[in-house]
């Protein structure tokens with residue numbers, strides 16, 4: 001029996017999406033074959049791909065002067081491709097460090113740009129977001145990069161930083177489509193699909209036209225965003241199944257009422273869980289209240305020696321994948337769009353019961 005899946009990624013997908021994919025697994029549309037077995041240049045696939053893009057554009061209210069790309073390589077490839085496209089070794093790019101993922105992005109960027117760390121929460125063990133007023137940003141930077149939700153540390157930006165005229169670039173892998181967002185504040189948004197959009201193998205990138213227009217041309221086409229954009233993400237064979245499944249997720253989000261409703265559900269789920277943790281006297285979350293993630297909730301038990309029992313007992317009743325990341329320890333409940341309120345309620349009930357028996 002399927003349990004409640006708290007995996008940080010690849011993460012839970014909405015059940016109606018999986019059911020639909022199952023139902024059309026052997027024969028998709030009138031192709032007399034599965035969606036995985038047909039040409040990405042055929043009419044059927046192209047129509048589906050364009051619909052998925054259109055649905056995402058509508059869901060996120062993406063302005064007309066932005067392209068939406070469906071790419072590969074995971075968010076990790078884009079840690080490198082961003083400086084390759086928009087900077088150079090003699091130009092500076094600004095990075096904000098708020099956890100493991102932004103650290104990795106900055107580390108990988110160094111091969112293709114001068115990296116300047118303009119703010120860092122490393123000395124606070126990544127439990128807060130440095131106040132915007134302390135950011136030492138530069139007006140001539142190629143771009144300003146930050147990670148809008150730190151999947152491992154459970155730290156989320158609840159406001160968009162102001163980067164002035166410098167293009168703002170955000171890794172939104174783990175909170176894209178989780179709430180309303182003003183896309184027009186960004187030069188580029190990118191996200192690996194396997195947290196909130198679909199299965200792994202796909203990256204969605206939303207890039208403003210003027211960045212594409214002045215991006216570097218001395219790169220192999222496959223690494224150039226402008227070249228991928230010119231070919232509508234069909235420069236080579238795209239991850240066809242992931243694209244299709246992400247399209248089903250977009251339709252599901254639309255049916256649920258869009259990002260506004262997602263945002264309300266996510267706020268409600270997170271508030272329930274944090275409120276319980278804070279008043280439990282047994283579990284703790286170290287993150288500053290104004291920076292707590294609505295998507296990833298790390299928590300510790302009063303006694304680390306109970307971690308193994310907690311995991312064994314939770315799995316036995318179908319609460320899956322609660323183990324925290326090895327760098328942070330303890331537990332982590334990832335409660336993306338696809339996690340229903342009932343899953344969070346079941347988790348809290350288990351946590352309460354665990355305290356009664358082991359506290």
Ligand SMILES: *Cc1c(COP(=O)(O)O)cnc(C)c1O
Nearest residue numbers: 074075076101151171173174192
């Ligand atoms: C998961 C994740 C990544 C890495 O994604 P890959 O697809 O494995 O490259 C990068 N950034 C954030 C915020 C993530 O959550």
